[in-house]
Each structure stands twice: as structure tokens, then as C-alpha cells.
Amino acid sequence: MKFVAFERAKQGTGASRRLRITGRTPGIVYGGTAEPTLIEIDHNALFHAIKKEAFHASVLEMELGGKEQKVLLRDLQMHPYKQQILHIDFQRVEAKTRMTVKVPLHYSGEEESPAVKADGCIANHVLTELTVSCFPSDIPEFIAVDLSGLSKGKSLHVKDVTLPKGVKFIAKGQENPVLVSVSSVSAEAEADAAAAAAAAAPVDPKAAKAAAAKDAKANAAKDAAKPVAKK
Structure with a gap:
């Protein structure tokens, strides 16, 4: 896959915010023998590109300043709730270096x-x-x-x-x-069916009444066993 990037001179939070307002995404290219380079990419073109699986898992051809260089996508920062790419990182690819x-x-x-x-x-x-x-x-x-x-x-x-x-x-x-x-x-399916059957099973009134009486008797015995507080 190929894409076009442009060098950017300004950096910082304010500069990046102004860049996004104009429809561009700030980014950086690093690695290899060259110094890291600040770049900007058209947001709409980039947004369509990231939807393709190849953009995330293959060597990309980036055109920068009229020259092409091979890069890999390394990081992608998205807005928490907007469909907006906040920042993107690429790493330069060298043929003789394992990645x-x-x-x-x-x-x-x-x-x-x-x-x-x-x-x-x-x-x-x-x-x-x-x-x-x-x-x-x-x-x-x-x-x-x-x-x-x-x-x-x-x-x-x-x-x-x-x-x-x-x-x-x-x-x-x-x-x-x-x-x-x-x-x-x-x-x-059997486990789900058993759970559903247990939840939907009708309650026997006599059994429920007997269970309630048993609980009441047990609670009364506990209360009788408690020591009486002295006044």
C-alpha cells in the first residue's frame, strides 16, 4: 500500500490541535539511520486506509518530500468517541534488520x-x-x-x-x-436448560410454608440461647 505524507515544522499540543482542525493528522517517522521526522497526513485518506487489514500488517510505501521509503505502522491513537485519528507513528524498514x-x-x-x-x-x-x-x-x-x-x-x-x-x-x-x-x-445447552427449568419451576405452597416455619423455629432457638443483658 502507498500513501503520501508531508513534513511538518511545528510540534506541540497547540500545533497538533490546529493541524487537526485543517483536516490533517500529525505523526512521526523514526528508526533506521535517519533522525525522527515529524509528518502530517490527510485525515480522510488515512481514515480510509486504516480500515484495510494490509495497512496494519504489511510494509507500506510512504512518499515524503518526493522520495519513497518503506515503513511499518507502529502506533495509532484514536479519539475516545469521535471517528478521528489523533496521532500516528511509523517505523522505517531496513532490509537487513529483523522486525x-x-x-x-x-x-x-x-x-x-x-x-x-x-x-x-x-x-x-x-x-x-x-x-x-x-x-x-x-x-x-x-x-x-x-x-x-x-x-x-x-x-x-x-x-x-x-x-x-x-x-x-x-x-x-x-x-x-x-x-x-x-x-x-x-x-x-443442557446446562442452560437445567438453570432455566430450576428458575421456572412452580413453588409448592405446602413445602414453602414448612420451610418458613422451620426457619422461624430455628431463629427463635437462637434468640433464646443469647445471654440476657444486665441492666
């Missing part, structure tokens, strides 16, 4: 799996992206995950997936996290 990026997972084939098709289970997508390390030329736009082999009672882990050539998974806390878990629909 750590987040790549989306694309699941397919679950409808044909034994777990879903034969046993009526549900495939729960636990993770939607993976943090990986690779050279810029090896960064995949997404990682395809085939779920056609899912079976009841088993989960799919990272080590069960073949990553693209040159791509290495970066573990953060878990060496082999679960990507997809399988849950039984019948078990969940």
Missing part, C-alpha cells in the same frame, strides 16, 4: 471439521493475531490457519500451525498458546 510485527490470523475450514460438522461443536477463536519476528521481505499479510482437522475435545495450538518461511513466533508468557478451542454445544 517484530503482529500478523492477523485467517481461519478457514471449521465448517468441514469433524468437531463442527459431525459432533455439532463450536470452534472458539482464542487469538486473532500472532506476534512474529522476520525480515521485512518475509512479513506476511496474514497467516492462514486450516481448521478442517479439528476434532471434539481437542484444541489447536501455535505449534500445530506451519508458519511461513522465515517467520518465527515470539512467545510472550506462553510458549505454545491456544489458537482455537472446541466446546460442545449440547453440554452448554
